[in-house]
Amino acid sequence: MRYLSKDNYHWWMPFTQMNTFLKKHPVIIDQAEGVYLTDTNGRKYLDMSSSMWNVCLGHKRKEIIEAIYNQYHRLDFSSPFRASNSKAVELAKKLSEINHSQLKKSFFTCNGSDSVEAGIKMARQYFKLKNQKKYKIISLKKAYHGVSYGAMAASGFEEDKVYFEPLPAGFLQIPPPYCYRCPYNKTYPSCNIECANYLEEVIKKEKPETVAMFLIEPVMGMGGVIIPPKEYFKIINKICKKYNILLMVDEVTTGFGRTGKMFAHEYWNLSPDIMCLGKGISNGSFPIGATMVTDKIWEQFLNGDEKTFNHGSTYFGHPVGCAAALTCIDIIIKENIIENVQEKGKYFSKLLNDLKGIRIVGDIRSIGLMFAIEFVNDKEYKQPLNKALISKIIGSCHMLGIWAHFTENVMLLFPPFICSNEHLQKAFHILNRVINSVSKK
Ligand SMILES: Cc1ncc(COP(=O)(O)O)c(C=O)c1O
Known part of the structure; x- marks a missing residue:
């Protein structure tokens, strides 16, 4: 397929300024294999983003394609309303076995945003069922939780929200544990982990009897691979328990091995009430996500029709997605991924x-395999590198054949789990060349 002209191009792509995209001879991906993507001009890219952080096991895994093919032949679809299906039952059981927390039940969704949305609704209904007026959701600035209204309201990128106001009520964000640019102008460890302790201040200010949930990515992805200091979650956990606030971890990006644990919250021995999953669950082969809960949450919704969780959509628990996810989990375990x-x-x-x-x-x-390189104009004042130079880095990386994402002045590298040392060396050499060349400008 040749380059399409502006008049001949009809796909309105997500989060994309189409005018800019079409002016720049757009990249149109046409094929993929393992850790490589190929565009319509035959140019090959080393996929250092695992596509959108989801194709962690490499493109076109034979076992996943076969599982999907076989499932289509056995049961291509079954309504999730009232009747269950055998693959969803199997996947829910498997998920309950592979986490070290008390997360026992899975509500299936179609993507990460859906998983967060479901978790927010669960938390609000949970407290309503307990006759408590707790509804506020506290999350972090620079967090990304998705695009549906609740998930967006909980996200911390203000510029993504302004055009969609008014937002739902009851969402607020506090500063993240971003030590490189400490929001309190302090230095770890003498900071006394003020970013964690601040949660308590906010809860008190908002009144604890109104706060339902603290929502957090254990390691912030889109925010720029922000890894909390080791004391952070101990403090957060204590505060949540003290004020009877649910802890929901968004592991849409970090789940299924990305950080070097099956789930990132294992690093801090956390025991979340709710966990959101997506992306790597199916290796990009089928849109599926999950919201997992503990028995404490689940049991609150039992006993009485009026307690039903009235939320769901036609494709939640799709048997083909569940078959794909089961195979991915099998691969992760069997291959010591x-x-x-x-x-x-x-x-x-x-x-x-x-x-x-x-x-x-x-x-x-x-x-694990989650990397951020933060670019600055100068090391001392840490002023973010100007946009023209960032564009230069992005353009040169693409020209030289590596596929990577940026968020503002931060390059995000989330390589596939199956990449070899040679792939990583290749990526390093290109990065070294590009960054050195831009730094001399
Ligand atoms: C942490 C996190 N949560 C939620 C989402 C939303 O997932 P999706 O794009 O599948 O809706 C993302 C997407 O990047 C994410 O990184």
Whole structure:
């Protein structure tokens, strides 16, 4: 397929300024294999984003395609209303077995936004069923939780919300544990983890009897791989317990091995009340997500028709998506994928260390196979690198064949779990070349 002209192009793409996109001879991806994407001009890209952080096991995994094919032949669809289906039952059981927390029941969805939306509604209904007036959702600035109204209202990127106001009531965000740019102008560890303790101040100000839930990505993805200091969750957990506030972890990006644990909250021994899943659950092969809850939440919804969770959509619990997810989980376990993520993560982190000396590299953060390179104009004042130079980095990386995402002045690298040391070396060499060249401008 040749480049399409503006008049000949009809797809309105998400989060994309179509005018800019169409002016720049757009990249149209046409094929994929393993860790590579190929566009319609035959240009190959090393997929350092696992597509949209979801194709973690590589493109076109034979076992997943076969599971999907077989499921289509056995049961292509079944309504989730009133009748159950065998694959959804199996997947829910599997999910209850692979987490170390008390998360026992799964509500299936179609994506990450849906999973967060369902969790928000569950939390609000949970307290209504207990005759409590707790409805406020506290989350973090720079958090990303999705696009539906609740998930968007809980997200912390103000510029993404302004055109869609008025937003639903009862959502507020507090500063994140972003040590590189501490919102309190303090330095770890003498900061006394003020970002965590501030949650208590806000709860008191809002009145604890109105606060339902604290929602957090254990490691913030879109915010720029923000990893909380080790004390953070201990404090958060204590505050949530003290004020009877539910803790919901959004593991849409971090779930299924991305951080080097099956679920990132394991790093801090957290026991969340609700967990949101998506992305890696099906390796991008089928739109599916899940909202998992503890028995404490689940039981509140039993006993009486009026307690039903009146939420759901036609495709929730799709048998084909569930078959794909079961196969992904099988692969993750059988192939020791989590250990591989830890190993490859350490390897790439060591390579990236060499970039630290470059003038425009302000900070490099990583956990497992989740990396951020934060670019600055100068290391001392940490002023974000100007947009023209950021565009130059993005353009050159694409030209030289690596596919990566940016959020403002931060490059996000989330390589597939199956990438080899050679793939990571290749990515490093391109990054080194591009960043060094831009730093001399
Ligand atoms: C942490 C987190 N939550 C929720 C979402 C929304 O997921 P989706 O785009 O599948 O709706 C994303 C997407 O990037 C995410 O990173």
